Amino acid sequence: MAPRRVGEETSIEARRQEEEARRRTELADLISQQINSVMPTIATQIAESVTATLNTVRRQDGGGNVNDINAYKTFSSCNPKEFYGTEGPVGLLTWFQSMEAILNIIDCAPADHVKFAASKLQGRALAWWNLQVTTRGQAVMNALTWEQLKEKMKREYCPRPVVQKLEIEFWNHAMKGMELEAYAIRFHELCVLVPNMVKTEAKKVERLIYGLVSEVRLMVTATNPTTLEEAMSLSTRLVNDLVRTGKYSRGESSSRQGGGNRFGDHKGNGLKRQTIVRNYGVAEANPNPNRGKPPKCNHCGYNHLGECRHCMTCNRMGHLATYCRSGARIG
Template identity: 40%
Template sequence: MPPRREDPEIARLVSEQILAALPNIVSQVAVGLNANQANNQGTTANRDCTYKGFRACNPKEFHGTEGAVGLLAWIEGMESVLHIRICAEGSKVEFAACLLQGRALTWWNTQIQTRGREATNRLTWEEFKKLLKEEYCLRSEIQKLEAELWNHKMKGSDVESYTARFHKLAKLVPHLVSSEENRIDRYVWGLAPEIWGNVTSANPKTLQEAVNLATKLTNNAIRSGSFANDKVKGKRRMEVSVRKNFSERGGKAQKVIKNFGAQTQTAEKDKGAYPRCDKCNNHHGGRCIICLKSNKEGHFAKDCRNGRRRTCHECGSPDHFRNAYPRLNRGPVTNPARPVNQGNQGGQARGRAF
């Protein structure tokens, strides 16, 4: 069967009709796609912006006893949760107020009684934060944070601690560094003198750029030994360690005598730790030992022999000691400490111990 031939005129008419209807078809398809996308976004927003989804992020509670720093940190964490969960503006205050506990909850209930629940829930997030700051941020605490940020400086080569504290203070008192330019100027101002000039001349455009440049220059300065403060501190730490060890050794070699207020040496094994003294010829540290009786060096008052009269323990005579006492040796001798009986001129005392 021979193939069927199409009429060229009919084909032309069909093409013209299709081209005429094509714009309408395209517009209808686009409207349908936009509608589906809007429905999907609405479903996602409704799903995420629920109290259950909000609590699933485990936001922290606020009790009103954390002080200004605690409140500012709580607000910062709360804003992060509200942003992640895509909470609607009308739900932010209501959700956040559910986390108030203790003293803070009592304060919020007072606000509800004064303003009414509907008016309170209609507060914007900025108004809610302002009320919290007026109640729990004492002006004195805010002034301390402002002064700390204003005078914050880098200590030695510790650029990491300086940067971390700067970020923390900038979040606690953001009104001092509201613009990016102010944050950069304040950050660069507190850098160490060894790197401050190079960072300033580089003219960083963002705070992160300034931080990266300060960290790089600090590491280079540490390797080249440009931080003089660290050298002095290291030298001082070494000197303190040497002094501490010397004092510990010296404390073992001498002790304070309570009654006389003098110092005495320990055993002979510890004498080698000190040189021989030119005055008393003894090994000791510090001043010489002085006797409080004879005012002479080298011995204590309890060992002083200067001016002491040693006598016999048997008869009390200063002419001899006990080991030379005649009566103990059975020798005839007259006791000079006791006179001979006048009634017995030729007699002598019988040998017995007195």
């Protein structure tokens, strides 16, 4: 076999290089086609992954309020009321109601309720909050629910002696004349301030009816309402009917003793003036011994709320040393 010439070898090498370049071009085109075919799928998968991640963040944040700064700006623009800790039980209740109204309007995440509300604590209330944060930690306090914060604040700013006075007031709370609106407003306030006295809806209905004037009370009782809304609606209609027929006018006493208030004293009604008795109840003319008094204690036998009263001077039950008549007063 004759040896190849130099020109032939050069030509063969050139053809080989051309073939290799052609194969590379075909391979690049094939890869490009494959990439173009799968790119829409990849883009869709990426978009779905991002959406799922955002939804997870929103769920963890309690409803989609990812931007806490913007949510707080909206909250602040509503001019929420500040609480100083010196307003008393009614002031605390008013602050709760005002804060809840704003939180519901802006529809912020439940996880933000406590943080936003705490930012409006001032003075004594702010000092109390800072102490809680120092003792329990910022994360723990911010993790409280709104209802848990309310319970803590009620324990702090409604101490037991104050609560006992409110319980006595609730026990004696009654409608004066035909003034149902004033009676109902204070009734709802007391339901929030001393909820232990009306733990169920049935107890609320019972207590509401108990304080109505006799004419209204008897008719409402006969219908046996099961909800507070039903009892209040019926009472309103009955009072309006009594006023509209001219039998009574707003603020006028009803025919029963005390003019619709078991514990009121109205001029010109011929009743003897009622006097406050030692157990913080009220004595009426011809009183019913079981009406208008706290329940009888099974331990000491006296009518009272809360702990038994034990005199450290005479060692007897039923009164405190401050009011003891058998020895020198203390304090």
